[in-house]
Amino acid sequence: MGTLNALVAVCLTYVAMLFLVAFFAERSAMRGRGGWLRSPLVYTLSLSIYCTGWTFYGAVGYAARSGLEYLTIYIGPSLVMVGWWWIVRKLVRIGRTQRITSVADLISSRFGKSTLLAVCVTILAVISATPYIALQLQSVTLSFAVFAEAGGGGQTIYTGESTALWVAMGLSLFTVVFGTRNLDANERHHGVVMAIAVEAVVKLFALLAVGAFVVWGVSGGVSETFTRIDASQLGQWQMNGGRWAGLIMLSAAAFLCLPRMFQVLVVENDDEEHLRTASWAFPLYVMLMSLFVVPVAVVGLDLLPEGSNPDLFVLTVPLDQGREGLAMLSFLGGFSSATSMVIVAAIALSTMVSNHIVMPIFLRMTGGGATVSGDVRHVVLLSRRVSIIAVVMLGYIYYRLTGGGEALAAIGLVSFAGVAQVLPAMLGGIFWRGATRLGAMAGLSVGFIIWLYTLFLPSFGPGLILPEFVLQQGAFGIDWLRPRALFGIEGLDPLVHALLWSMTLNTVAFFGVSVMTFPSPLERLQGAQFVNVFQHSGGPRSWSGGVAQSEDLMIMAQRILGPAEARALFRREATRQGLRGDLPEPSPDFLENLERELSGSVGGATAHAMVGQIVGGMSVSVEDLMAVADETAQMMEYSNRLEAQSRELTRTARQLREVNQKLTRLSVQKDAFLSQISHELRTPMTSIRAFSEILRDSDELSADELNKYASIIHDEALRLTRLLDDLLDLSVLENGQVSLNLREGQLSALLDRSAAAAAASDDGRALRLSRDPSKEALMLHTDLDRLSQVFINLIANARKYCDAPDPLLEIRVTDHGDLLWVDFIDNGSGISDDAQDVIFEKFARVGEPRVGGAGLGLAISRQIMQRLGGEITYLRGENGAAFRVSLPRPAMAAQ
């Protein structure tokens, strides 16, 4: 009785001490003096919550039953830590850069901030953690019972149920006080971690003390101990190979996936550097924890009566030897193991439950989101506190319902197998960019269902949840669905069997579905962020600013982070943006940072949703972002398109330039033309005006003069008329408005008429014509008047411009069958080479002085010939000026 009272006193003192440690640690951390709190040693010791009450007591029992198999539980995590460079380092980096709050948050964030996935992982974690918490309560209760028995028993106050209840309540209180002091999980629970570190030292010391006592105190030395071991029933290597390998794997997986381990390993990690120490210190710790397990088990089996519970050898051996103090220490060790596990598990699970189940539901129920509802900060805190109590109480209820005992002892590994189902999604998520949300869902679901069916439900024993016949014959009587022999493969150890199938099918489903499905843009972005966390440690970029109201964001952030921190954050951001005042622009950078800060408090998916509500769906539909940023192919395509567009532009610009040049040329030509017309009109008008004024103003003009001046006026008037006629003619021809008057006629007759008409004009000199009438006997079918106009012009030109002393014009006709040539060649000096190019242009005139004519004759002739389907060209290489008129066959009438 005295022992028991002393025990209770020690226990309470110990708990009070823990409260104090946590309190002071918390306080010095708040004052920024907590440097020593963030040492690698503390970090390593906090990892020791892996060694729970179950391992503290149970390891010995395990060894007593199954020999060295218990080592697998420690070897797995040791290997993980020794191989920290592979996985743990990456997890910690991801956790820090993405402000991950829990294992559920990790999976959810990785797979596109999926709330559904987070909920699944949370449920899985709660289901598998509840029995484990129950186990801790049981271990404390049992150890109490040991002392109660030793002290004479019969004390009703210390019955199992009440002990468990008291312990559960105490733990809830501690966790609520120190676990929800800071809302932001990433600000770390220094008090809790410190208390855990102290407990870690206590439990190691206790176990080492008991071990040392057993080895040197009871057995009398190391070699004697070995002899004793070899002589005992555990003296030979009796190992189920499948279990040995399977359990190493399982414990390694659980080490990474257990919510409480993730909490201390990743979330509470202050500095990546600490991993370096923990990489060897943690294996050392668990090695020491397991060092004396076998000796204690062997001695316990030797000394204690048959049938005593080997799980309690750590207590009962010292008690049996009358070492109550040692037993007390051992009890404290066990107590420490159990309580630290429950505390951290409660924190981790409550974070998950609160962030991934309560908050989303709350947000949905309040509809409008954080801006209109009440103080979210309080809601989050409250939900987390309630979650802590609920989680611990769930463990208690479970303990009460199952009644403890052997069934519970086996639940530890079952629980491990449950959380291990997260492993494929976790490792796939951080190492394989191809992992998709649906793949993770599929893997988790398959693994979870198989685990439930083959391990968890059968663990309650036949008939409790799964009916007897299902165990014997399989569900629905289908033989290959037997929970202990899926697909008809029998003879495997149930645990190994369940592990094999659940993990295999889990991985296959995860991989298969991932390969077959296409991830959403956000998933791909997050995937890249996670997998390549060492390349770029920036967060996902998914908000575009502009619409988001900084005030709203401020209000929301205040509610979650608390006013002081929110203001500090906003001011920091504003300063970073180079703004004065407290409100930064809602730039993508800022939103991203804010979201990350918030996710530390309420989880990635919730933070994303909250910011999303305020930003008003202005999420950069990440598709756009991805299309441009992530997909090199699309980048290439885009740039190619740009290139094509730019080529197109260049082409258009060139065309425009050409058109412009043409227009300019045309404009210049038009100016020149107008200027020419002006000149041609004004010149005769000048003469007319001058002479008419002379006639008007002068009285003493002679009759000759009068006659002469009147003739000049007359001639110039005629010249004007001709010019206007020509211009009209040309205009009509050029516009294609001319209607041809097609008739039949003899070429020779046409030439006769033309020569006569040309000769009738006054200007020019006498001109002899040289013709060959035999060749001219051709019938034409064309517009004879127009053709005659061309001939007249050519003959008149020869009259005007032929500078030979005896002007002679040869008209040479050549019939080429489909083409008729009529050449006009004079015996003058011809037209200079450079002038030949322009003679057919309007107002082009060659030679000087000018003799009448406006220089439109050849231009008109060319137009006419075009209308008639032929052409007029200048013949080079003749002696004089030579023009060729070509007529096409249709212009020649059938003979």
Next chain:
Amino acid sequence: MAKKVLLIEDEPNIIEAISFILSRDGWQVDTHSNGHDAAEVVRSKVPDVLILDVMLPGRSGYDILRDLRSGGGTEALPILMLTARGQSKDREMAEKYGANRFMTKPFSNSEVLEAVRDLVNA
């Protein structure tokens, strides 16, 4: 002694008209009808006033004008430019190259007469 006017123009009827008007007013009128050697003719004849057409066979009136203004004793010679093209550009060109007066055909006889008188008296 009668003042000398040199008329450089290629249109015979216009030469006749201007010669008539000016000689009736007591001027001694010389004419020349192509652009090639116009500048030399001007320098050799040393007229009191020069009437210069723009559109000349052989050389543009502007060229001749520039030539005359560039030296050889004709820098200050009063020059009346005649053109039948009647665009503002022509007037600008004439002013730029230093013509004293500029007239667009058709002109009235009295205008020409007055212009020539002004140019000599100025």
Next chain:
Amino acid sequence: MSTPHDNSEGPRPTVFVERQTYRMRRTMDAARLVPLLGLLLFAVPLLWPTDPENALSTSKTILYVFGVWLMLILVTIRLSWVLRSLPPSDKAPDRGGER
């Protein structure tokens, strides 16, 4: 390692990194290898006979398992000691081997 007489034109990554960086890279390789080695050594007990006549005594197996354990711990201590001297900039990304 690449051979030094591979003188292809154009700029390319240096074949030989600084001695210290090289040492660091190899230490990282070793850090990656340790858990695999541990896995291998801890798998050895699977080969041990389990029939009662030839079975190993528990004391021997304890010595083996804890020996391996201790060896792993010592190797890891050594490696983490070397990795400590990573300059801060070099610490996070070692792009080449980060997979």
